[in-house]
Amino acid sequence: MTGSLILDSRGAPMASAPVSSPIRMNDTLGSSIMAAGGFRQGGAGNFISAMFGRQLALAAYQVSGLMRKAIRIPADDRVREWRDWQADAEQTTALEAEERRLGLIAKFRQAEILRGIGGGALILALPGNPSEPAPVTIGKGQLTAVNVVYRTQLTLVDISKEMTDPNFGLPAFYQFGANQTKIHPSRVIPFRGDPIAAGALAISDEDAFWGDCRLDQIFREGQRTDDTKGWFSELVKKAKLLRIGIPDVAELTATAAGQAKLDARIGLIGTGESILNATVFAAAGRDGAPGETVTDFQVTWAGIPAIMDAFDQAFAAVADIPFTRLYGRSPAGMNATGKSDDNNWNKMVATGQKLDTRPCLEQLDPFLMQSAGVDPAAVTWKFAPLDVPSEQDEATTFDKTMDAVTKLQATGAIPEVAFTKGVQNLMAEREYMPGLDQALAEIPEDERFGITTEPSNDNTDPSAIQGGGDPSDLAEAGGGGSVPRRRAANDARLLDATPRPLYVSRKVVNVADLKAWAKSQGLPELQGDLHVTVAYSTTPVDWMKMTEYDGFGSSDDGTLTLAPGGPRVVEPLGDRTAVLMFYSTRLGWRHEEMVRNGASWDFPDFTPHISLTGEPVDLTNVEPYRGKIVLGPEIFEVIDNDRT
Numbered sequence: 001m002t003g004s005l006i007l008d009s010r011g012a013p014m015a016s017a018p019v020s021s022p023i024r025m026n027d028t029l030g031s032s033i034m035a036a037g038g039f040r041q042g043g044a045g046n047f048i049s050a051m052f053g054r055q056l057a058l059a060a061y062q063v064s065g066l067m068r069k070a071i072r073i074p075a076d077d078r079v080r081e082w083r084d085w086q087a088d089a090e091q092t093t094a095l096e097a098e099e100r101r102l103g104l105i106a107k108f109r110q111a112e113i114l115r116g117i118g119g120g121a122l123i124l125a126l127p128g129n130p131s132e133p134a135p136v137t138i139g140k141g142q143l144t145a146v147n148v149v150y151r152t153q154l155t156l157v158d159i160s161k162e163m164t165d166p167n168f169g170l171p172a173f174y175q176f177g178a179n180q181t182k183i184h185p186s187r188v189i190p191f192r193g194d195p196i197a198a199g200a201l202a203i204s205d206e207d208a209f210w211g212d213c214r215l216d217q218i219f220r221e222g223q224r225t226d227d228t229k230g231w232f233s234e235l236v237k238k239a240k241l242l243r244i245g246i247p248d249v250a251e252l253t254a255t256a257a258g259q260a261k262l263d264a265r266i267g268l269i270g271t272g273e274s275i276l277n278a279t280v281f282a283a284a285g286r287d288g289a290p291g292e293t294v295t296d297f298q299v300t301w302a303g304i305p306a307i308m309d310a311f312d313q314a315f316a317a318v319a320d321i322p323f324t325r326l327y328g329r330s331p332a333g334m335n336a337t338g339k340s341d342d343n344n345w346n347k348m349v350a351t352g353q354k355l356d357t358r359p360c361l362e363q364l365d366p367f368l369m370q371s372a373g374v375d376p377a378a379v380t381w382k383f384a385p386l387d388v389p390s391e392q393d394e395a396t397t398f399d400k401t402m403d404a405v406t407k408l409q410a411t412g413a414i415p416e417v418a419f420t421k422g423v424q425n426l427m428a429e430r431e432y433m434p435g436l437d438q439a440l441a442e443i444p445e446d447e448r449f450g451i452t453t454e455p456s457n458d459n460t461d462p463s464a465i466q467g468g469g470d471p472s473d474l475a476e477a478g479g480g481g482s483v484p485r486r487r488a489a490n491d492a493r494l495l496d497a498t499p500r501p502l503y504v505s506r507k508v509v510n511v512a513d514l515k516a517w518a519k520s521q522g523l524p525e526l527q528g529d530l531h532v533t534v535a536y537s538t539t540p541v542d543w544m545k546m547t548e549y550d551g552f553g554s555s556d557d558g559t560l561t562l563a564p565g566g567p568r569v570v571e572p573l574g575d576r577t578a579v580l581m582f583y584s585t586r587l588g589w590r591h592e593e594m595v596r597n598g599a600s601w602d603f604p605d606f607t608p609h610i611s612l613t614g615e616p617v618d619l620t621n622v623e624p625y626r627g628k629i630v631l632g633p634e635i636f637e638v639i640d641n642d643r644t
Contacts, residue, residue: 075112119210143371539600558633
């Protein structure tokens with residue numbers, strides 16, 4: 001009889017138990033075979049997984065790059081784009097600064113990885129005795145740290161087994177480290193796996209608390225995939241094998257002289273292979289004595305890549321990660337699902353964020369917000385979109401967003417000041433215009449939000465000045481008010497202007513900047529008339545109804561400067577082979593105002609652009625112009641059908 005080692009769920013020794021002789025492991029042929037096979041025959045992988053528990057999970061995560069990647073990818077993607085705070089600029093800045101101070105994104109990523117290999121937790125360093133409940137309110141900066149620990153560093157104390165207890169299955173306390181420091185659950189945020197079905201297995205209360213280990217779920221299939229790659233890797237060494245048959249080789253090696261003769265013979269064969277690229281061997285003797293034989297063994301690779309690919313796909317299926325994401329390969333063949341895979345994976349990540357990550361964040365946030373000096377009741381947040389859009393996608397999204405904004409403004413349902421504040425916040429939060437927050441902060445509030453006061457009744461009123469201030473010069477206006485008689489006459493004349501087709505444009509002032517950029521990008525010489533179209537109404541319209549409104553950002557000389565940055569692309573459009581597309585809220589609102597006042601627009605949407613050239617051009621590697629754009633005053637003209 002001999003003994004065997006029995007391990008508990010953590011992989012620690014429990015006892016030494018006798019094992020009957022038919023299965024004892026001693027120096028026999030059977031034990032050699034088992035050792036060579038790594039004790040992995042049949043379903044032994046599952047047995048080892050259950051026997052070693054968390055220790056095997058940690059070992060597999062450390063040793064197998066494939067299994068490590070299958071655990072890290074979900075963890076990375078849950079925090080990759082992090083979250084967007086729904087708060088004003090000052091609050092958002094304070095919250096993001098506090099998250100950076102605590103290293104929160106990296107800590108959550110580590111905790112999500114630990115969730116995948118058995119469980120982990122975040123310990124909040126808050127004021128007061130760790131064994132007492134966390135304070136309801138804390139001061140600024142009093143969330144000192146957020147620390148990550150693995151499940152084996154924590155001991156669960158007094159797990160509730162009372163079915164009517166709201167805390168059923170939860171510990172009354174945690175103990176941490178060698179000193180068994182007592183920590184109240186309100187100071188610990190556990191990252192647990194999926195719940196294990198009640199009564200399904202005879203498991204400990206502690207294992208039931210931490211839940212199902214994701215790495216256990218993928219271990220067997222990952223082991224098979226790794227083993228298969230290892231076996232094929234060994235096969236590469238035998239891709240071409242020279243086999244030499246020497247008569248009576250056993251007798252030769254029986255004596256020192258024979259061994260030396262054999263060594264010399266093998267050396268000669270090797271020399272011939274190296275120098276002559278030929279094998280010299282002894283043919284059969286004339287006396288009938290057998291000669292040496294030399295044969296080549298060539299591995300047939302047909303079908304091997306398909307087998308390896310099948311194992312990879314099986315592992316991706318068990319890991320529930322798209323093949324293209326797990327292996328970093330472009331969609332091809334059976335895997336050519338592309339965008340569909342991405343969409344499905346993003347939905348799965350979003351589900352994990354909602355069910356697993358968000359509850360952990362919500363346990364932390366009251367302390368985080370107070371530590372940042374922000375009222376927890378004043379802000380909300382949502383996870384940032386998982387897709388990283390291309391420049392074209394950003395431009396399209398911006399275009400549709402601004403179209404919705406202008407349509408909303410046209411309803412008049414929102415007061416102008418509130419609407420302006422909302423749009424400015426939207427622009428700043430989505431970073432459509434870099435530096436917008438700082439630029440707006442330098443503008444007085446009444447000017448920034450378009451707040452105006454009622455006109456005075458003295459001669460500073462433009463209406464009074466125009467009318468000369470003579471009461472007899474006033475005429476009744478619609479609505480019961482009075483306006484200067486001269487202004488009333490002018491208004492009547494404006495309202496009676498003959499409708500005609502209308503083309504409104506602004507010429508580019510800083511043409512030299514665009515030409516320098518075009519030259520650096522290898523574009524042909526730009527066309528002569530660089531401009532931006534604001535309105536193109538084929539329907540006759542009263543020009544005077546377009547108004548002369550200076551609230552769209554024009555300076556005193558009528559020029560309009562668009563700040564650098566923002567969504568910009570260079571693409572063909574119509575008969576132009578290259579146009580610079582960009583977005584400007586001011587141009588968009590000005591265009592929308594003209595449409596509301598009767599101008600037609602015979603195109604699907606309005607995207608400001610500058611036509612660059614109609615010459616043949618390759619736009620593959622062209623980077624858009626990102627500098628400032630200076631536009632001249634608005635020019636009103638009758639439509640010229642030759643204009644582009």
